[in-house]
Amino acid sequence: MAREVTNVVVAGLGGQGVLKASDILADAAFLAGLDVKKSEIHGMSQRGGSVTSDVRFGREVLSPMVSAGEADYLVVLADDQVDSNLPALREGGVVVPAAWIDEKSLSNRRSINVALLGALSVYLALDEAIWRQAIRANLPEKLLEVNEQAFEIGKAAGRAHRAASADARSPQG
Amino acid sequence: MSGPDRMLLSGNEAVARAARNAGVALGTGYPGTPSTEILEEFSNLGGRAQWAPNEKVAFEVALGAAYAGARAVVTMKHVGLNVAADPFFTAAYTGVVGALVVVSADDPGMASSQNEQDNRRYAEAAGVPMLEPADSQEAYDFFTLAVRISERWGIPVMLRMTTRVCHSKTIVRMRPPAPPATAPHFEHDFKGRVMIPAHARPAHRRLRAKLAEVAAWNEAEGPTVTVDGDPSLGIIATGVAYVHAREAAPGARFLKPGMTYPLPIGRIRAFAAGVRRCAVIEEGDPYMADAIRAAGIAVESKAEMYRFGELNVSRVRRILSGDVSPEPAPPRGKPPQLCLGCPHRTVFETLRDLGCYVAGDIGCYTLGVLPPFEAMDSCVCMGAALGVGLGLRHVLPEAEARRVVSVIGDSTFVHSGITGLVEMIYNPPPTGHVLLILDNGTTAMTGLQEHPGTGRTLDHRPTGRVVFEDLARTLGVPNVHVVNPTEDPEAFKRLVQDSLASGQLTVIVARRPCLLAANRIRQYEQATKEGGTHGA
Numbered sequence: 001m002a003r004e005v006t007n008v009v010v011a012g013l014g015g016q017g018v019l020k021a022s023d024i025l026a027d028a029a030f031l032a033g034l035d036v037k038k039s040e041i042h043g044m045s046q047r048g049g050s051v052t053s054d055v056r057f058g059r060e061v062l063s064p065m066v067s068a069g070e071a072d073y074l075v076v077l078a079d080d081q082v083d084s085n086l087p088a089l090r091e092g093g094v095v096v097p098a099a100w101i102d103e104k105s106l107s108n109r110r111s112i113n114v115a116l117l118g119a120l121s122v123y124l125a126l127d128e129a130i131w132r133q134a135i136r137a138n139l140p141e142k143l144l145e146v147n148e149q150a151f152e153i154g155k156a157a158g159r160a161h162r163a164a165s166a167d168a169r170s171p172q173g
Numbered sequence: 174m175s176g177p178d179r180m181l182l183s184g185n186e187a188v189a190r191a192a193r194n195a196g197v198a199l200g201t202g203y204p205g206t207p208s209t210e211i212l213e214e215f216s217n218l219g220g221r222a223q224w225a226p227n228e229k230v231a232f233e234v235a236l237g238a239a240y241a242g243a244r245a246v247v248t249m250k251h252v253g254l255n256v257a258a259d260p261f262f263t264a265a266y267t268g269v270v271g272a273l274v275v276v277s278a279d280d281p282g283m284a285s286s287q288n289e290q291d292n293r294r295y296a297e298a299a300g301v302p303m304l305e306p307a308d309s310q311e312a313y314d315f316f317t318l319a320v321r322i323s324e325r326w327g328i329p330v331m332l333r334m335t336t337r338v339c340h341s342k343t344i345v346r347m348r349p350p351a352p353p354a355t356a357p358h359f360e361h362d363f364k365g366r367v368m369i370p371a372h373a374r375p376a377h378r379r380l381r382a383k384l385a386e387v388a389a390w391n392e393a394e395g396p397t398v399t400v401d402g403d404p405s406l407g408i409i410a411t412g413v414a415y416v417h418a419r420e421a422a423p424g425a426r427f428l429k430p431g432m433t434y435p436l437p438i439g440r441i442r443a444f445a446a447g448v449r450r451c452a453v454i455e456e457g458d459p460y461m462a463d464a465i466r467a468a469g470i471a472v473e474s475k476a477e478m479y480r481f482g483e484l485n486v487s488r489v490r491r492i493l494s495g496d497v498s499p500e501p502a503p504p505r506g507k508p509p510q511l512c513l514g515c516p517h518r519t520v521f522e523t524l525r526d527l528g529c530y531v532a533g534d535i536g537c538y539t540l541g542v543l544p545p546f547e548a549m550d551s552c553v554c555m556g557a558a559l560g561v562g563l564g565l566r567h568v569l570p571e572a573e574a575r576r577v578v579s580v581i582g583d584s585t586f587v588h589s590g591i592t593g594l595v596e597m598i599y600n601p602p603p604t605g606h607v608l609l610i611l612d613n614g615t616t617a618m619t620g621l622q623e624h625p626g627t628g629r630t631l632d633h634r635p636t637g638r639v640v641f642e643d644l645a646r647t648l649g650v651p652n653v654h655v656v657n658p659t660e661d662p663e664a665f666k667r668l669v670q671d672s673l674a675s676g677q678l679t680v681i682v683a684r685r686p687c688l689l690a691a692n693r694i695r696q697y698e699q700a701t702k703e704g705g706t707h708g709a
Contacts, residue, residue, distance in 0.1 A: 023342075035344065038181075038342040048512065049508050050508075063420045067487045068487060
């Protein structure tokens with residue numbers, strides 16, 4: 001019985017907006033009418049330490065946690081947090097790292113979390129309108145413009161990387 | 174209350190909504206991960222919510238409200254129930270007139286706690302019915318059910334959550350509001366609520382009779398879920414472990430008791446008889462497995478190694494396959510640390526440089542144990558800094574005793590440090606003692622909650638304030654200092670050094686707002702000035 005669940009792990013450091021990113025992603029899946037579960041640990045992790053949040057969505061989701069080696073996507077907000085989170089990723093899964101985004105192109109560096117969601121959105125079958133609605137639901141009015149721009153910048157980066165990796169694979173068929 | 178009929182909510186948010194929907198008149202508690210957001214959200218939704226100095230007081234306030242016929246909830250983390258255990262046990266005897274729901278948020282895996290005790294043991298020990306939700310929908314529904322059970326049998330009910338249930342978001346369908354509670358009023362019930370031995374003996378028998386009725390109800394119509402499947406494997410699971418197990422063994426037959434004290438033993442017996450192999454999947458202690466086996470039902474329990482930490486899908490697969498080989502180490506992330514610019518940093522640099530023995534306590538400042546400070550020698554429970562520091566001073570040789578300091582945060586001091594300070598006055602060590610109260614003006618660790626030392630209520634409105642230095646002077650501490658340690662770290666160091674050398678009792682209040690809270694505190698203070706005077 002295929003459950004067709006998409007597993008996303010968002011990782012970074014306390015204060016970077018990991019939980020905000022996973023909230024937006026979970027809301028987008030919810031607005032798309034899917035079953036969704038989102039999980040994370042608050043607490044000591046908020047004091048600048050590593051933070052991860054799992055988002056799972058599909059027709060029916062059971063456990064709220066992504067098992068090790070079963071993440072389809074690993075979104076990482078801090079460059080130095082990629083390696084330690086790689087065990088979460090399944091074989092053939094995609095890493096969406098902060099390095100994809102040119103920070104200088106963002107009018108506010110703090111919107112790196114939303115930029116990476118833009119990059120992730122290229123891989124997911126969630127409508128543009130739904131993403132916009134989810135972003136609006138989770139951010140104050142005054143930050144919307146900056147974050148909508150960041151989402152677009154991320155989307156362009158995601159498209160470029162997706163095309164590049166498709167090219168790299170094509171010679172092998 | 175109106176709003177969407179389906180929402181994506183954390184377990185804590187779901188409990189808060191259910192409490193509003195159930196007409197809960199008063200919510201009390203003490204902040205503690207992973208329970209904190211319940212009261213904050215209940216307050217945001219318009220409910221009346223209050224932080225108490227500690228869980229024992231919070232419990233007693235909620236109990237009083239329930240004696241008067243109101244519906245009340247008290248929230249705490251697992252170790253909070255240790256503090257509230259005294260009233261918890263005897264409230265089971267007295268019962269309640271309205272409803273009393275006790276939310277215990279356990280922390281298997283210790284994401285932010287000093288132990289991973291399994292509070293299901295408390296429900297059984299005290300004789301308090303217990304419901305265990307597996308997700309936010311059940312957190313919502315079981316809270317509502319807890320209110321009904323509490324009113325029907327006049328008994329406190331425990332809603333036992335865990336970190337994963339509290340903090341995971343899952344979809345919740347809202348229910349129609351509960352019928353309103355009767356208006357609070359008071360009637361004497363000397364034999365029912367004054368627990369002198371002559372009254373308590375029959376009260377204990379009444380409690381056991383109520384529990385027998387609750388058990389019969391749970392067998393007949395309790396919130397037990399069954400999933401049909403291949404009879405070659407039957408799984409009895411509870412809480413979040415149930416959804417892990419459903420995923421780990423998709424073809425198995427399942428029985429999930431929602432009320433896990435008293436357990437529906439009859440249903441479990443019938444379920445076990447209908448499958449060829451029966452396994453119990455639960456996080457923490459083998460609480461259900463022990464109880465089921467004690468009832469003479471043969472079930473598999475997990476290997477001892479799975480008592481530790483949280484379960485997840487892969488661990489459940491390992492349990493079911495009997496795999497006891499060493500588990501892969503979890504990825505090593507970056508550890509938390511005291512924020513750059515945190516005023517606690519100066520304090521711990523000083524204590525490190527002075528070579529102090531530091532009896533520490535619970536809060537952000539416990540991070541003073543980590544490099545580059547390594548300036549904390551014990552952290553046991555809320556308030557232990559005082560007692561442990563005094564005990565060290567009593568028995569150590571004089572030169573060593575003089576190096577001992579007790580370090581406690583502001584919120585923790587109010588919670589359980591005041592009685593320790595009384596002990597310091599009453600049984601002073603021959604070398605005196607030094608208590609450092611790290612007053613950063615907030616309960617920082619749990620997310621910047623107010624406490625009696627801030628002079629603001631849960632929703633940040635002005636109220637009476639406990640002033641630590643006044644309290645210490647009134648109790649008779651001869652040397653009381655209030656300093657900002659970051660203003661002149663050298664002067665602070667000299668003050669600690671002189672205090673240690675003095676051989677007298679000293680309290681130093683190191684006062685400097687938490688960096689993360691400073692802006693908000695200024696805003697609250699501004700609002701207070703503009704809003705004029707109200708509160709005590």
